[in-house]
Amino acid sequence: FKWNVFNVCYTTVGRDQWKNPPAEYRQLLRELCEFSHARGLEVMAFINPYYLWREHIHISRDEDIDALVRTCSISLSAGSRKVMLCLDDFASPKLPYQLIHEDDRQRFGDLASANIYLINTLYKRLRARYPNVELFVVLPYYWLPRDYYREAGEKYLKRVGTALHPAITIVWTGPVVRSLVITEEDIHRYTQLIGRKPFLWDNTLYARHTPPSYLFDEFVTQYPRNMHELTAKGVHYNAGGSEIYKVGLITAADRLWNPEAYDPERSLRQALAIIGGPRCVDELLAFRNAYYELYDSWMHVFESLAQLKKHLPSIKTSPLDEQDINSLERLLDGLQRAFDAVQRRCDNAQLVEELRQRCKRFTSSRKVIAESRKRMSASQGQVQRIIIHATMEGNERDVLRNIGCYRGAGGARIEISHDAYEGTQSAKLTATEWYPLHGRDWINVGLMIGNTDGYSGINALQVPAFTKCSFSLWIKGNVTKATISAVGWKGKCGRVDRHALPIRVRRPDGTWTQLNTKQEIQLTNKWHKVEGYFTTLLDTRRVALRIGIVGYRDRGAQLGTIWVDDVRIWYYQLDE
Structure with missing residues (x-):
């Protein structure tokens, strides 16, 4: 399978550390650039000066712009040509997005004006030091705006798209954040808003479950036949750097490089054989099915179960009845059996360990479930x-x-x-x-x-x-x-x-x-x-x-x- 650019997500920098990234992050970028460039690959660091809130950038402050230039230069000074400025998700606490700092409001008036200044200034300064730099930008509205914020979102995109340097690439996730279907009309609409071809950030490896999750799902996202002509420079897949996610990346690459011959089921089985070994493909699929039976039905409850233990003595109600507890215990037993079968046959020790952690995500709640049963049995009854x-x-x-x-x-x-x-x-x-x-x-x-x-x-x-x-x-x-x-x-x-x-x-x-x-x-x-x-x-x-x-x-x-x-x-x- 073929990929040619690796990204380092802005979450790797750490919360509120974009101004002065830790030494570990700097070393990671240097080592990754050295490793990748020796193999003809590239590295693109992602920087989000909005992440999170304590060090949320003041665009009107020169020292904040200087810090952003320095952080974006870490990978560029190590030989990379690409860098992505991420302004997604944290521009302001709610939609429609707006400036949250008074000094920025006084100087720029609105978010579009501030972002135009920020992006163009960053590009100008980076290009002065690195003439071949390619700047990618994720705008706050990185999907097609709709509902109550549609007017504000479209106005923002038109203004920013018109004012940015034409060499800057704008990133888009499709009509929604996780777009399982992207049509030619969708691409044309966003292109008209930003005045240039968008670069697709595809979030759909983990789009099929709530909360979003990926575990050996087939890649079935639908693109228009001529998408390579309608979009800019390629596709980015947001995925973890784990053995589990390698399976999804292999299937996505298979689809991109030969869409006419792509068979989702065959591609997935081949990817599982590459990563896990040919002897355990069926066992890995069985584990996936057992995992998602729990995940899709109970994940919202398990998220609270993980925090429940310390609160249990003070809670006077129950999230589970006898039927729920019996069902959960049956599903947990099935997941454990599926994991044991993978462990016996899988050649990839790291993959086994990752699946063990997925399994533990649920099985660690057995004690809390048992305690819930005990408390229900000990109660004197229930009051409606x-x-x-x-x-x-x-x-x-x-x-x-x-x-x-x-x-x-x-x-x-x-x-x-x-x-x-x-x-x-x-x-x-x-x-x-x-x-x-x-x-x-x-x-x-x-x-x-x-x-x-x-x-x-x-x-x-x-x-x-x-x-x-x-x-x-x-x-x-x-x-x-x-x-x-x-x-x-x-x-x-x-x-x-x-x-x-x-x-x-x-x-x-x-x-x-x-x-x-x-x-x-x-x-x-x-x-x-x-x-x-x-x-x-x-x-x-x-x-x-x-x-x-x-x-x-x-x-x-x-x-x-x-x-x-x-x-x-x-x-x-x-x-x-």
């Missing part, structure tokens, strides 16, 4: 606590105080209806208008149970942390399906504090769906009951239940109405 019982009865103002309308994309309205399951009133959500997303009709709207618009959670429902919350509701619709999800908020409960919560619903046959961050339910024009539960995390403070109409028109999504009535959300507190 009602979070909300929304009957939808009463005057319209009081009813609407407990619900909200989420407008992620497209038009929607919330109204009171006299078509009710019980009593005389229900709430109804009507999706009224498609949202044009990359040449396709898209809708993403929802009825929120809890006083929220789905973005701010300041007035959403209060809940205890790390608790299993049950819910029931009655629903019908003139659309064929709806989604149901739970949204949590931590900290100050603002937009940036949102997180998806793991949720499960009971199927019509009485079995339960797999735990996930969103569930799909089928609708008819007759009322039927939906039951389920979600689990709050250790830092969750407020929640809301979202019943939505979501999807692409060409994949079956419809505009129309869903009616919701008699919503109950509750949890059980241990009576000790």
